[in-house]
Amino acid sequence: MSTAKARAILVGILVSATLLPTLAVADLINFNLAGQIYTKWLYRNNDNQGVLSYGNPFWPDNMAGDNGVSSEFQLLVEGRVGDYVQAGVRIKSRFGALWQDWWENGDIKYDQVENTSGESLGMNRAQYMKLRGYWIRAQLPIPWMDALLIGSSDLGMFNPWTIGKIRFIDRDNGKGIFVQGRVHDQYLRYHAAVIALPKLWVGPGWSTGVGDPLLRIPFYSNDWAYGLKLESDPLDGWSMTLVGTVTLDSEIDMTDPDAAGSLYPTCQDELGNPVPDCAKNGAVDTLHRYSNVVATFENQIDVWDGGSFNILAGFSHSFINERLANNGVRDNAGVFPLVYDTVNGSFVRVRAEFFDVADGLNFKFEYFNIDEHFMTIFGARREADVLWTDGFMEGGQLPTLNLANEFVDFDEDWYESIVGWHGATAILSFVGDVEFNLEGTFITYNTNAQNRDTDNVYPDFLHTDGYTDIDIYDYANVFDRGRDLRSVYRQFQDRMSIIARFDGVWHTGKLNGLDLGWKFKYIYDSDNREDGRDDDDYLGHIMMGRIWLTIPPADGLAITLGGQVDYWIEDNRRGSREQGYSDDTTFKVRPYVDISYAYQGLALRYRLEYIYKDAQRERDVDRTFHVIRSKATAEVSW
Amino acid sequence: MKTLLVIMAVVIAGAAHADGIELKDPKGDDKGPGTYIYPTDTAYSRGAFDLTKASLTDKGDSVEVKISVASRIKDPWRSKTWGGNGFSVQMFFIFIDTDRKAGSGHKAGLPGLNVKFAEGSRWEKALIISPQGTKRLTSEINAKAKKWKKDIVVPTSVSVRGKSVVARFPKSQIGSLSKAWGYQVLVQSNEGYPDKTDLLTRRVNEFNGQHRFGGGNDYNCDPHVLDMLAGQAKGAAGEATGQFTQLKTYKCDDDNPEGGSHATIKMVYPGG
Numbered sequence: 001m002s003t004a005k006a007r008a009i010l011v012g013i014l015v016s017a018t019l020l021p022t023l024a025v026a027d028l029i030n031f032n033l034a035g036q037i038y039t040k041w042l043y044r045n046n047d048n049q050g051v052l053s054y055g056n057p058f059w060p061d062n063m064a065g066d067n068g069v070s071s072e073f074q075l076l077v078e079g080r081v082g083d084y085v086q087a088g089v090r091i092k093s094r095f096g097a098l099w100q101d102w103w104e105n106g107d108i109k110y111d112q113v114e115n116t117s118g119e120s121l122g123m124n125r126a127q128y129m130k131l132r133g134y135w136i137r138a139q140l141p142i143p144w145m146d147a148l149l150i151g152s153s154d155l156g157m158f159n160p161w162t163i164g165k166i167r168f169i170d171r172d173n174g175k176g177i178f179v180q181g182r183v184h185d186q187y188l189r190y191h192a193a194v195i196a197l198p199k200l201w202v203g204p205g206w207s208t209g210v211g212d213p214l215l216r217i218p219f220y221s222n223d224w225a226y227g228l229k230l231e232s233d234p235l236d237g238w239s240m241t242l243v244g245t246v247t248l249d250s251e252i253d254m255t256d257p258d259a260a261g262s263l264y265p266t267c268q269d270e271l272g273n274p275v276p277d278c279a280k281n282g283a284v285d286t287l288h289r290y291s292n293v294v295a296t297f298e299n300q301i302d303v304w305d306g307g308s309f310n311i312l313a314g315f316s317h318s319f320i321n322e323r324l325a326n327n328g329v330r331d332n333a334g335v336f337p338l339v340y341d342t343v344n345g346s347f348v349r350v351r352a353e354f355f356d357v358a359d360g361l362n363f364k365f366e367y368f369n370i371d372e373h374f375m376t377i378f379g380a381r382r383e384a385d386v387l388w389t390d391g392f393m394e395g396g397q398l399p400t401l402n403l404a405n406e407f408v409d410f411d412e413d414w415y416e417s418i419v420g421w422h423g424a425t426a427i428l429s430f431v432g433d434v435e436f437n438l439e440g441t442f443i444t445y446n447t448n449a450q451n452r453d454t455d456n457v458y459p460d461f462l463h464t465d466g467y468t469d470i471d472i473y474d475y476a477n478v479f480d481r482g483r484d485l486r487s488v489y490r491q492f493q494d495r496m497s498i499i500a501r502f503d504g505v506w507h508t509g510k511l512n513g514l515d516l517g518w519k520f521k522y523i524y525d526s527d528n529r530e531d532g533r534d535d536d537d538y539l540g541h542i543m544m545g546r547i548w549l550t551i552p553p554a555d556g557l558a559i560t561l562g563g564q565v566d567y568w569i570e571d572n573r574r575g576s577r578e579q580g581y582s583d584d585t586t587f588k589v590r591p592y593v594d595i596s597y598a599y600q601g602l603a604l605r606y607r608l609e610y611i612y613k614d615a616q617r618e619r620d621v622d623r624t625f626h627v628i629r630s631k632a633t634a635e636v637s638w
Numbered sequence: 639m640k641t642l643l644v645i646m647a648v649v650i651a652g653a654a655h656a657d658g659i660e661l662k663d664p665k666g667d668d669k670g671p672g673t674y675i676y677p678t679d680t681a682y683s684r685g686a687f688d689l690t691k692a693s694l695t696d697k698g699d700s701v702e703v704k705i706s707v708a709s710r711i712k713d714p715w716r717s718k719t720w721g722g723n724g725f726s727v728q729m730f731f732i733f734i735d736t737d738r739k740a741g742s743g744h745k746a747g748l749p750g751l752n753v754k755f756a757e758g759s760r761w762e763k764a765l766i767i768s769p770q771g772t773k774r775l776t777s778e779i780n781a782k783a784k785k786w787k788k789d790i791v792v793p794t795s796v797s798v799r800g801k802s803v804v805a806r807f808p809k810s811q812i813g814s815l816s817k818a819w820g821y822q823v824l825v826q827s828n829e830g831y832p833d834k835t836d837l838l839t840r841r842v843n844e845f846n847g848q849h850r851f852g853g854g855n856d857y858n859c860d861p862h863v864l865d866m867l868a869g870q871a872k873g874a875a876g877e878a879t880g881q882f883t884q885l886k887t888y889k890c891d892d893d894n895p896e897g898g899s900h901a902t903i904k905m906v907y908p909g910g
Contacts (some may be wrong), residue, residue, distance in 0.1 A: 034831065083845050137678070137848060147678040156714065157680045180678065191680070233684070236665075239709070302710050308800040355799040362799060383716065413719070431797040431804060433700060507794045509699070509808065513772065556777030596721075598777035637831055 034076040036637045038095075041069040042409070044629035051096060053409040057475035058206075063096030063124045066629065070098055074132075084139040090132045090152075090172050097125040133172020145181040153178055157191045161314050161347070161399055162245040162294045163227050164380025169407065173198065176225075189231040197223035197249065201402065202378050203290050204325040204338055208249040214326045215289075217261055219252045222286065225378055237303035247292040247378050251324050253285040289324035290338075292377045293317040310351040317344050318375035329459045336459040337402040337486075338375055345374030347399065349386070360432045364388065365424065372420040372446040372489075376400050382415045389425045389441040390501045391416055392523060392542075393470060393485065401459065401486050406475075411607055411631055414470045416485040420447030423497075436504030443497045447488050450531055458489035465581075466573040467525070467542050471588065471611055472625055480574070480615060480623065492536075492577070494528035512552055517562075519546040529572075536581055539571040560594040575619065582618035606632040658695035658702075659815055659908055661823065662873030665690055665708050668825070668865045671885035671901070673853035675846050681727050682827070685709030687864035690801075690873070692732070692823045696815050700794065700806040703765060705730045705823065711798045713769075715830075721771035723796035725803060729768050729828040729838060733761040735820030735905045736813060744789065749782045750832065750839030751824060752861045752888070752900045759820045759905035763812055765791045767805045768838055769828045775838070782837045820905025825865040827851070836862075859890035859898030871906040 042051055043066070050065020063070075074092035081087055097104055102118065106126030109117035133152035140148055152172040156165040157180070166174050176195035182188065199208050199220040209218030227245040234240065252259045257267050257280045267278035296314035319342045328336035347370040354363045366388045380386075381404035385396030395413030403415050423443035430436050454460040466482035473481045503519035523542035530536055548562030566588040572581030592609035613625040668688035669675070676682045685708030695702045707728065715726040731751065735743060743760030747753040755761055764786065768775050775792050783790060791812060793805035827840035829849075842862050846852025854860035868880035884903045891897030 080845075086847050139678070139845070180680075185684070189684070236708075300710060302801050305706075305800075305802075308710065353800065355802075383719075429797075431795060432697070432806065433794065435795055435797070509794065513794070552773065552776075555780045556773055558773045596773060598774050600777070600781045 031080075032076075032078040034078075034637065036074045036076075036635065037071060038074075039069065039071040039634045040409075041630070041632040042066055043631075044627065049098070051098065052407065054406050054473070054475070057406050061096075061124055062121055068098045068100075070095055072127075073129075081136075084141075086137045087135065088137075089134045091129050092132045093127050093129050094124065097127045101125045135172075144183050145179060147180050149178040149180075151175055153193075153195075155193075155195065157193065158227050158229055158243050158245065159241075159296060159298075160380035160384040160386050161296050161312075161376055162243045163193075163195070163225060163247075163378045164376075164384060164398075164400075167381060167383050167404060186233050191227070191229040193225075193227040195225040195227065197225055197247065197378075199223070201337075201381075201404075202247060203249045204320055204336070204340075205328045205332070206337055206402075209251055209289060209324075212289075212324070212326050213331075214324055215251060216254065217252060219250065219286070223249045235303065237301065239300045239302075241298040241300075242296070243298075244295045245293070245378065247290075247294075248288060249290040250286040251289045253287050256285045258282060259284045287321060287324060288319065289321050290377070291317075291319045292375060294376050294379070306355055308351075308353040308355075311348075312350075313346070313348040314374070315344070315346045316373075316375050318342065318373070318377070327456065329454070330456050333462050334454060334460040335462060337400075338377065339373060339459070340457050343373035343375060345371035347371060347374050351388070360430050362429045362431070363427070364429070365426050367424045368418070369422045370399055370418055370420060370446065372449075374399055374419055377402055382413070387418060387421075387425065388427060388439075389499060390439060390521065391418075391499070392497075392525075393468065397421075401488070403486050405485060409631055410471075410629060414468075414485060416468075417488050419488045420445045422446050430504075433509070434504060434506045436502065439499065439501040441497075441499040443499070445488075445493065445495045447490070448493050448495055449489075450492055450494075452489060452491050452493070454489055454491045459486075460489050460491070461487040463487060464490045465538065465575075466570060466584070467523070467540050467568050467586075469586070469588075469613075471590065472613055472627065479625075480617070480620075482573075490527075490529075492530040494531070496526050498524040515550045517546075517548045517550070520544070530577065536572055536577065538573065538581070540573070541569045543567045556598040558594075558596050560592075562592050562594070564588070564590040564592075566590075574617075582620070584618060585616045587614045587616075588612065601636050601638055603635045604633070606630065658693055659817060659819075659821060661692045661821060661867055661871035661906060661908065663689040663691065663823075663865065663867055663871065664873050664875050664878050667878035667881055668708070669882070670842065670851075670854065670861060670864055671888075672882035674842055674864060675852045677846055677849050677851060679848045681712075681714040683709055683712060686712070686727060687825045687827065689823060689825050689865040689867070692821075692867070692871075694732075694815055694821070696809070697806065699809055701809050701812050701815060702804060702806050703732060703767065703793075704799075704802050704804045705732075705767060706802040707825070708801070710801055711803055713798070715769075717769045720830075721773065722769045723771065723803075724798045725769050727769070727827050728803065729826040729840075730766070730803065731824040731826065732765040732767070733822040733824070733905070734763040734765070734812070735759050735907075736762040736816075738818065738820060738907070744786060747824070747900070747903075748786065748790075748837050750836030750841075750862055751826065752859065753824070753863060753885075753903050754900045755822075756902050756904045759822075759907075761789075761820075761822070761905075763789055763791060765793070765805075765807055765812070766837075767793060767796060767803055770830075770838060778832075778838050782835060817909035818907070819909075820907045821867065821871075822903065822905045823867050824863045826862060827864070855890050857890050857892075857895045857898065859888055859900070861885045861888055861901040861903075863901075866903065867906045868904075869906070871908065 048066040051068040051070040052064040055064025072093045072095040078088035104125040106123040107119050109119045135151035138148045154166045154171040155174050178193045180191045208220045208223045225247040230242045232240045254263050264275045267275050294316045298312040301309040329340045350367045352365045379400040387397040391397045393414045396415045397418045425441040428438040461484035463484045464487045468482040501521045505517040508514045521544040525540040527538040544566050546564040550560040568586040571583045573584040575581030589612045595606045597604040608630040611627040615623040688708035691706040693704045711725045713726050740758045743762045791807050796805045829840040842851040842854035844856045869877035885901045888901040889899045
C-alpha cells in the first residue's frame with residue numbers, strides 16, 4: 001500500500017468517525033418514538049367477566065364485563081421527511097385480553113362449549129398490534145396554505161354541532177384530506193376537509209348502508225363528508241366563525257343497467273317491456289341514501305375586560321331517501337338516530353359572562369333554543385358539552401340523537417341529547433379559597449306535542465320515562481334504569497323542567513392542602529303527557545347530595561373520600577297509556593374512595609365504591625341493589 | 639348557613655386587600671425571540687400565547703395572579719376530565735426577585751424554559767399556573783425541579799375568565815407584594831407528555847408541526863418561551879424589541895444537541 005493511499009484511507013476513517021455521531025444525532029432528532037402501556041383492573045360483585053363496563057349494546061362482544069384485568073401497548077412513530085413534511089403512525093395493541101388469557105391468539109381452534117385449546121375467544125382477546133392511525137403533514141409553499149394533512153385526524157377543527165371531534169378512543173379512525181391556511185392572518189383563515197365517512201354510525205340506522213335490509217349491495221366506499229370553516233377577527237376582541245358541513249351517503253342506483261346486480265341489466269322489466277330512459281353508458285349512477293347539511297355561525301366578543309359574549313346560531317337539513325334507508329323508527333322499536341323524514345331545523349345559543357361583578361364573583365347567563373328537527377348525524381357523540389347547565393346528567397349535553405354512551409366504564413361521563421331544548425341557565429360563581437357555583441336552569445321543550453307519530457317518524461328509543469339511573473345502568477333496561485338519554489320525542493308530551501345546583505369546594509389550606517367539596521342538586525321535572533288526562537301526569541322531584549374531601553398525603557398523591565345520597569320521588573314514573581302509570585321512589589347511597597398517584601411518568605388511579613339502591617315500585621316488585629365495584633388503572637408513557 | 643358565612647367572610651377579607659402590581663405587555667409579540675410561530679393544530683388559536691397583562695393582588699391570606707392574553711382562553715382538551723384547571727394549551731411562569739441582590743437567588747430558569755436570569759435579577763420565587771392539577775404539577779416538580787422545590791409555589795385555585803386565567807397562591811409562601819421586587823412572566827405551552835427533563839413545557843423546533851412551535855432550533859438550546867415582559871412593562875410597542883433582544887441571546891452547539899448557552903433575561907421592576 002502506498003503512503004498516499006494509506007493516508008487517504010486514514011483520512012477517510014477519521015472523516016467517517018467524525019461524521020457518524022452527527023448523522024446518528026440527526027436521525028434521533030428527526031425520528032420520534034413514544035410508547036405507552038395502559039393497564040386496567042375492573043371488579044364488581046357479580047359473575048360477569050371482562051374489562052369494559054358497557055360494551056357494544058347491539059353486537060355484544062366477549063371483552064365487555066365487570067371482572068378482569070387487561071393491558072395494552074401503543075407506539076407512536078413520528079418522523080420528519082423534510083423540513084416542512086412530517087409523517088407519523090400510531091400502532092396499538094387490541095385491548096380486551098385478560099391477564100388469564102395466556103395463549104389466546106385469535107385462532108379459534110374449535111367452536112365448542114368445552115374448549116381446552118387455550119385458543120377459544122377470537123381476535124378480541126388476541127392482543128394483536130393494529131395500525132390505528134397514519135398521517136402525512138406538510139407545510140407546502142403554496143400561497144394562502146399553511147398546512148396539508150393527509151390521513152388520520154380527530155376532526156377537532158369544526159365544532160360539536162357540525163362535525164364533532166371524534167371520541168378519544170377513536171381519535172385516529174377518521175381519515176381524510178385537510179387543508180388549513182389564511183388569506184389574511186387577522187381577517188380570513190380557513191380549514192377545509194374531505195372526510196371518509198365511517199361505514200358505521202354516520203347514517204340512518206347507524207350505518208351508511210351496511211346491514212340495511214333495503215340494500216342489496218351496500219356501497220360505502222364513496223361516502224364522504226365535506227367541511228369548511230372560515231374564521232375572521234374583524235376587530236380586536238371580536239371573532240367570527242362560519243362552519244359549513246355536508247354529509248353524503250351514496251348508494252348504487254340499481255335501476256342503472258351498468259350496475260352490478262342491476263334490476264334491469266338488459267333494460268327490460270319483468271314482463272320484457274323496455275324500461276324508459278334505460279341505456280347502458282359504461283357508468284354507474286348513484287343516489288343519495290342520506291344527506292345532512294349543517295351550518296353554524298358564531299360571534300365571540302371579548303372587547304371588554306369585564307365580560308364576554310357569544311352568539312352561536314345554526315341550521316340543519318336532513319334528507320332520508322325512503323327507497324334506500326330502512327325505517328328503523330318503525331322496524332327497530334323506535335331506536336334510530338334520526339327523524340325518519342326530510343326535515344329542516346335550527347338553533348340559537350346566546351351567552352353572556354360578567355367577571356368580577358363583586359370581588360371574586362362572576363355571573364353568566366345562557367339562552368338556548370334547539371329546534372325539534374335539528375339533526376346533526378356527524379356531530380359530537382360524547383366528550384363535548386355545548387351547554388353550561390349541569391343538565392340532568394353531569395357529563396354533557398349534545399345536540400344529536402347519535403350519542404355514544406357505550407364502550408365506557410362505570411366511572412365515565414354520560415351524555416344526553418338536547419334536541420328540542422328551549423330555555424336558559426344562570427350561574428353565579430365565586431372563586432377564592434372557597435369556590436362555588438349556583439345554577440338555575442329552566443327548560444321547556446320544542447318536542448312537546450300531542451299524538452306525535454313515534455311509530456313511523458320520530459324515534460323514541462323505546463324507553464321514554466323516568467329519571468335515568470346512570471349508576472346502575474343497562475342497555476336493555478331490565479334494571480328499570482329509566483329514560484334513554486337519546487329519547488327526546490314522546491307520543492304525548494307536555495314537559496317542563498327546572499334544575500337547581502349548588503356545588504363548590506373549600507380549599508382549607510390545612511393538612512398540606514385539604515379540600516372539602518359538596519354538590520347539591522334538585523330537579524323538578526313535570527310532563528303532563530296527554531291533554532285531557534290527569535292520571536298520567538309525570539312529576540319528578542330528583543334530589544341529590546354529595547360531599548367529599550381530598551387530602552394530599554404526599555406530593556403527587558391524592559386521596560378522596562366521599563359519599564352521595566339520592567332520593568327521587570316520581571309520580572307516574574313508568575307504565576303506558578293503556579295500563580296507567582306507577583308512583584315510584586328511589587333511594588340511593590354511594591360512598592366511595594378515589595386514590596390517584598402520579599410519579600414521574602407513572603400514573604396510578606384506584607376507585608372503589610359501594611352502591612345501595614332501594615327502588616320502591618308501585619306496580620312492580622321492589623328492587624334492592626348492593627353493588628361493590630372498583631376500577632384501577634396504571635399508565636406509563638415514555 | 640355556615641358555608642355562606644365563610645364565603646361572605648372571604649369576600650369581605652378579599653376586598654380589604656386590593657393593593658397590587660400591574661404589568662402590561664404589547665400585543666403581537668408572541669414570537670419568542672421574534673421568529674417563533676405557533677403549531678398547526680387548531681387548539682393553538684391566534685393570540686393564545688400573546689401576553690397582554692399580568693396583575694398580582696394581595697387578597698389577605700392569598701396572592702391573586704391574573705394573566706391575560708390576546709384571545710379567549712379555551713379548553714379544547716377538556717381539562718376538567720383529567721383533573722385540570724379549565725384551560726388546555728397555555729402555561730405561565732411568574733418569577734419574582736424579592737431581594738434585588740446581585741448573585742442572590744436562582745440564576746437558571748425552570749427546566750424546559752431554556753432561559754437564565756441576569757446576575758442582577760435572579761429569582762427567589764417561581765409561581766406556576768398550569769392547566770394540570772396540583773397532583774400532576776407537584777409530581778412533575780418533584781421529578782424535574784426538586785432542587786428548586788422550596789421556592790416554587792403552586793396555586794390553591796385556578797379559574798378562567800374570558801381572556802384571563804386567575805390563580806390564587808398562599809401568601810405565606812410568597813410574602814407581601816412589593817413594587818420594589820422584580821417580576822417576570824413567561825408564557826409557555828402545557829405539554830402533557832413532556833420530555834424527561836422538561837417541566838410540562840412544550841418545545842420549540844426549527845419548523846413547526848402539529849404540536850410543536852417553529853422558528854427555533856431542533857437542539858435544546860433555544861428559549862422555549864413565547865412571550866414575556868420587557869422594559870418597564872407598560873405595554874409600549876418598543877418592549878417587543880426588548881423581548882426579542884433578550885431571547886436572542888442564546889447560542890447553540892452544532893455538535894451537541896444539549897449544548898450551547900441559554901438566553902439571558904431580566905426582571906421588570908415596577909418601582910423603578
